Amino acid sequence: MEDLLKILNEQQQRAVAAPPGPTIVLAGPGSGKTRVLTYRIAYLVGAMNVPAWNILAVTFTNKAAREMGDRVSKILGANADGIWLGTFHAICGKILRSEADLLPVTRDYVIFDQDDQEALLKEIIRENNLDEKLYRPASYLNEISRAKNELITPEEFPISSFRDEQTQRLYRIYQERLIKNNAMDFDDMLVYTTRLLDEYPIVRETYSHKFEHILVDEFQDTNLAQYAILKNLACTHNNLYVVGDEDQSIYRWRGADYRNLNRFKKDFKDAKIFLLEQNYRSSQNILDSAMAVIDRNKNRTHKQLETVREKGEKITMIVAEDDREEAQAVVSAIRDGIHMRGQKPGNFAIMYRTNAQSRLFEEAFRREGINYRLVGAQRFYGRREVKDMLAFLRLVHNPLDEISLRRCINLPPRGIGAKTLESLQAQAAASGLTMGEVLLDLAHGRADLLESMGREGAKLATFGSMLLKWRETAQHNRLVLLFDRIVVDTGYEPYIRDKSEEGQDRWENLLELRSVVLEYEEEGLANFLESMALVSDQDTLPENVEAPTMLTLHAAKGLEFDQVFIVGLDENILPHRRAVDDEEELAEERRLLYVGITRAKSRLTLSRARRRRSPYGSYEETLASRFLDDIPEEHLTGSPRGLPSRYNYDNRGYGRGGYNDSLFGEGSFGRGSSYGSGYGSSYGRGSGSSGKRGSSGGSRWENPAWMQQKSVTKDPPKTKYKAGQQVKHATYGRGVVKSSKIEFGDETVEVYFEGYGLKALVASMAKLEVLR
DNA sequence: AGCAGCGGCCTTTTT
């Protein structure tokens, strides 16, 4: 253990070896806080003899959890087994399923995402004859969400206007309906867990004893509900170790409250505080600029960030004529970095305020033939065909879920339209059941029902029978069989797989989902559905892909890149239009920029556009972001208001090679960015395709191995692997093929591995080596 | 019941 401590600096060592009890680690960007957390866990296990299963570590994303888990395992090996490590929501999910008896929902509850929530609230608004134009679900959901994050029940909802009254009413009905659907939303997971711990001393004490040591990453982004959970869990020991940085608090709008740090100090008077100021990431120029930006915020402690690295290059400013040119300039710069200076494509990142901004950059990358990876936006799990399939699976798991029922009951169209649904709903209401229950009753051959519902009853009974069959399949068979049954029984394949390229993409997405299903054979449907609901954007960031990354500033938190481009530094973009007239929100926009700047290791480029397309289509003049004023000129190359440098776009349909020099301007020439005029245009083309999934962009699903391999659907289905063959797998080692067959155009091999048992693998992805 | 065509509405950020 002492050896381990040696590779940490003095501040880090002290934080890692802190005595038990409430502890705050204030960690500047790039100061190795993940490292401190990892070693803290190792220290607890290795030096303080705390069993791993008595440790709970909470991270902000699943990806962060995975990374930390890997690092801890590397240090501790099997001694790390049993540790609870995950996001707040994942950990709450685990607790809630264990304690489901105490909840108003059953163990089979499903998690409603934003779309489901909106669908449900929309229904409620409709049923209550409220004007849908006036009652936008999203805006009410926002308020409901905020209330939940502050642990305010519908009854406690504060009322000071007519709108508040409506919100309260909708909130109350919305909660009732969630329970009726045997569902909860993201916020409920926190709220129910809090209440479980608050109201049942036995539960509180059980978990508090189990989690003798609790560690929390990104503490500045916890909300009140999360804080309450932590406090409850720590109630018997106070061993609460939190790491955070108030300057990186960027989720206020989601209820996060960096004042939880103050709350913590107040609630735990004896809390020890450690500071990590040594930066290992960025050049001093970058850090100085970051500090210049953040120092303008009030109510914070100034931190003097020092780097171990060199002073580094100045920050480059690009000012383009319009947003399209901005995108082209940034992508050209990346292209030059890759091709002229031999930089690795993965070194680059483009960060923006809103997802919508990614589009022009995607187009520019395509023009240049450069592959890219995109975080978030239209995620894989947000795709229609994926959500459709998940709706079927959710309905099978939880027939009370009316949102999923409505979504999938007529997929593909089978004559169950609005009218049929209405009569199903009427029947449900009349018998005090849910629609799903009525369907299952019909399937069970309830003659009275069938009779009273006439022709519609017959249609519904057909679907009900399928549902019943699927539910039986789910109980006795492999998960993937259920998946396949649904696809076959509904005729979903021909429905989405039309002749178009899009149709093919959709089908391939479905196959990809199927291969995810294969990974959940042991964990089962409930766990599969839960992880599907809890994957975050960052979790879908493709790894091991050498390509520039595009992501929002929010998604960039916790990451680092050698060269960072922060784009759209205009008023109303960054800071965002919605934030400019509120001081608190403005401060958060500033922190957002700070987070972005501090992601950069060696080189930082800021860009803006003089004209920008408004959401409506027309072009608007822009003003330079006020934040640019705060970056001292000595750190900057190019002026925020200066002239753009001359770009040459290689005549790719956009080439006015260069811009009018005589445009008004304060900036002087030659100070412009270094993307000089016209490097050759001969490279880049066709080096990769980024658009396999159309404009929706990628995720970790971008070009997976099986995609390159043409699917085989025609007979005869020849399998590559044969029963009895000895094979080798990267993770599982040696195994014997038990069977292999073509399912949906992809070969599925069942292999028996020593020490791992029977595994079902997708042949094109598993990369099995045939030994004999 | 289902599709095509038209008009109104947007855009923060996410577990």
Added chain:
DNA sequence: GGCCGCTGCT
């Protein structure tokens, strides 16, 4: 400029 929902036609 694009998505969603509504209307009216088959």
